[in-house]
Amino acid sequence: MIPDHLQHLIRSDEPLAPLTWLKIGGPAHFFAEPVDLDQFRQLLAWATENELPVRILGGGSNLLVRESGFDGLVVSLSAAPTSGFSVSDDRLTAGAGAKLSHAVVKAVSAGLGGLEHLVGIPGTVGAAVVGNVSSGGRDIGQAVQCVRVMQPDGTIREVGAEEVGFTHRKTALAGTTIVEVDFKLEPGDATALTKRLQKLWIARNSTRPSHTDRIAMPFVDPDSMPARELIQNVGLAGLREGDVSLDSAQPHYLVAHEGATSDQCLRLIERVREQVLLQTGIDLQLNLQIW
Ligand SMILES: Cc1cc2nc3c(=O)[nH]c(=O)nc-3n(C[C@H](O)[C@H](O)[C@H](O)COP(=O)(O)OP(=O)(O)OC[C@H]3O[C@@H](n4cnc5c(N)ncnc54)[C@H](O)[C@@H]3O)c2cc1C
Known part of the structure; x- marks a missing residue:
């Protein structure tokens, strides 16, 4: 069923439990970590052709997988080309597979504020935006300028913040795949922002169960x-x-x-x-x- 050109990329019956925080659940029938968006496109085309449902796995911090596992293709976007950053003026662009915590630190060290309150929220940028994560009464959507989503036909579409439809812990993007996010941030002093980040980090750590990561x-x-x-x-x-x-x-x-x-x-x-x-x-x- 897996064509030759994708054989090296797709693993069968990949256990998902170790990839989630709860460490519960069965395998993904098919699992892949594409090295770039072109490979991701090929995977999507193959899944569509074979009528396989596709899910994106981020850091697994908001997932409960049943013991029956997932009968489809699970894709992780954690490879370098889908998890990088770039900064231009007051804009931070992040790949969907990047860790949210890295995005926060990247912004602060570039002297850009607006994401610090999200420090300590586990997971990836893509999942954070699709689920509009929030902390201290502010959600990530307030800092998002636009996102790029991969459409089922492999084309990429830019979606402005208004169309993303950010509401409390929700967006209209559920079920689509975010591949990149542009944040519009506020220029500030990197040292002051770092101090604020450290304080927020300490406060957040004190409200998390310390005896287990599950x-x-x-x-x-x-x-x-x-x-x-x-x-x-x-x-x-x-x-x-x-x-x-x-x-x-x-x-x-x-x-x-x-x-x-x-x-x-x-x-x-x-x-x-x-x-x-x-x-x-x-x-x-x-x-x-x-x-
Ligand atoms: C200790 C702890 C603290 C937390 N604190 C907070 C908090 O303060 N505020 C808060 O809002 N949440 C919090 N959460 C929840 C969780 O961290 C967030 O929901 C986070 O965004 C999940 O990211 P993830 O990469 O781990 O997603 P996953 O668990 O891997 O996936 C979650 C969902 O996102 C989808 N998804 C992943 N990547 C993409 C993508 N690129 N495009 C489209 N869909 C995608 C997945 O398919 C899945 O449906 C916390 C969780 C834990 C365990």
């Missing part, structure tokens, strides 16, 4: 109150379902323990949503993507 932030903060406070108030901190629990100090984090399964995660999430709805009338929305 964590996820499953819920979107509702408008009325941060999910952490809401879950705490409802008395669900530390709630456990099999080998999955809410962190007892930072209950907006779900923690996967040895033996955790995707079903346990989903059951825990449902229990939290039910209890929060029952006690407060707030319908917590899911941020975590389920594959």
Whole structure:
């Protein structure tokens, strides 16, 4: 089924669990890390021809993969040509596969402000923009000038920020593939920006469970109150379902323990949503993507 010219690029039955923060789930039927956009185009053409669904994997920090895995093609854009940066005046251009944390540091060291509040959010630039990540009440969309998306026919289209449709933790781009992002930032003093970044980094680290990296932030903060406070108030901190629990100090984090399964995660999430709805009338929305 895999043509000769793509044999070296596509791996079959690639385990996805090690590529996600929760370390749960089965394999991708096909998996590839194209070295550039041309290879990515070839992969998309092959997937279309064979009617295979395609998903982009970023840093795996917002993903729960089921044990059945993903019956399609999973693509990682982490190769150098799809994860680089360039700076021109007040604009930072980042490849979708670049780490968000690297984009933040790159901007600050070039004397450009506007991304520092996002320090410490794991994952890639592409996923951050498609999911409009936010921290401290500000979302990434406020700094985005335009994005470039790869269309199913392999052409690249530029989409302005308005068309991206940034709303709270959402965009109209879900289901498309971002390949590059232009940020419009505010020129400032690199030293002052670095100091601000360091302070924000320390503050953020103090609010993350320190005992494990197998964590996820499953819920979107509702408008009325941060999910952490809401879950705490409802008395669900530390709630456990099999080998999955809410962190007892930072209950907006779900923690996967040895033996955790995707079903346990989903059951825990449902229990939290039910209890929060029952006690407060707030319908917590899911941020975590389920594959
Ligand atoms: C410790 C921790 C702290 C967090 N803190 C925050 C926070 O403060 N604020 C916040 O908003 N979120 C937060 N998150 C959630 C998470 O980090 C973000 O959602 C992040 O953007 C996910 O990036 P990723 O590269 O890991 O995406 P992945 O988990 O790999 O993928 C997530 C989704 O994005 C899609 N995607 C990936 N790349 C692309 C692309 N190039 N084009 C189109 N779609 C793409 C994937 O297909 C998938 O549907 C946190 C998570 C953790 C574990």
